[in-house]
Amino acid sequence: MVHDDYKEMIPAHALAALDAGDERALNEHLAGCAECHRDMAEWEETAAKLALSAKPMEPSPQVREKILNKIRAEKSPSKVLPFPSPRRTIWGAIAAVLLFGALLVSVIVLWQQNRELRRQNQFAELLTAPGSRIAELSGTNEAPGSTAKLAYDKNGRAFLIANGLPQAPEGKEYQLWYIVDNKPLPGKTFATDNSGHGRLEDQVPEAARQSAIFAITLEPAGGVRTPTGAIYLRGEL
């Protein structure tokens, strides 16, 4: 449509008689056309005069009273709001702090739950992805009851979940190793909780993806380049 087409639509627009599609198109045009905008104001004046063709009628006197009562009711709340007393303010502040604390705890718990769920989902996705591999690690004499599972996909993205490990002494952490041709390649370190449960997200070196022995040792916190501690868990594909 061109400018003149829109211009011709304006009288019907002033009567609010345009169909929805025309109304939308004209409104878009009006937003950028000062001339049509001016025209619209003039046509609205003409349309409004049609109201005068209706017979003038007197509403009942109660209407005026109802309107004035309602606007008084709308005005009054802001005028009569009591000023809060100091006592109320202190209790209000305490309540607000408690409420904020509770809210904060809830947010943290939810965040942790969400993180845990996300990890579980990632682990499940990794287990079911085509080409994924799973290695089961069993405890050595250092930790006879412990077990672990290491799963990784074809790109080497790996998750390790370990259970039953003794709690690592202060300054020590467990470290994952990838042993290829008797040569240990260092993985990341992890800590365990009170129940001996630990988990780790790591990247399996390319050399270790097809065939390797996986081991977990206890090492100085932060890990080392070559193993120094005893092996706690061991397994292979």
Place this chain on the structure above:
Amino acid sequence: MLLVAQSGWTSSPVYLEALRSEQVQDNDVELLKGVASQDEAALAALYDRYRVILFGLLVRILNNREEAEDVLQEVFLQVWRRAADFDENRGRPFTWLVTLARSRGIDRLRTLAARERVAVAGAKDEAEAVSDAASDAFRSEQRGLVTNALAQLPDEQQHPLMLAYFDGLTQTEIAARLGAPLGTVKTRMRTGMMKLREMLAGKDASFGFRV
């Protein structure tokens, strides 16, 4: 009801006052500014000035006094809340108020139609006499200008305008109602509006309102 004889009308103080439309309009603008600053007296004055014309419009749209009174309340409550939106550079207070009332009236009409509670056809309320004789005459003059202009339009142009304005029908709905092609309805409406504008041009002095 016309209470002032037409012969003495043109020399009456009311008529002379009507000619000072700028003054009347300025007064309306001031009232709306007062309403915008939550001046209750300004709203009451605006109501007193426009209640009769707006109520007449609403009764014409809704065909029911009770509904029209309810919508009239809504309109003035909306004026109370939205008076700050009025921009005197974009139009006259009269146009703003009438457009607001008509829009509310049509909304209510559609709601009632949707609920199948439209007032019984033919049960149209009759206009009541307006107590103030001068105001009555003044309004009659204004109404006369518009009804005369409308009467000069052929029915085929006047009818669609009435269906759009008072019944809230769109052009497609009007075409269906009249059994006429959409293009024809559009042309007739445009032509009718252009003639109206032409006939009412220069008569703006008579569209000021007074209490």
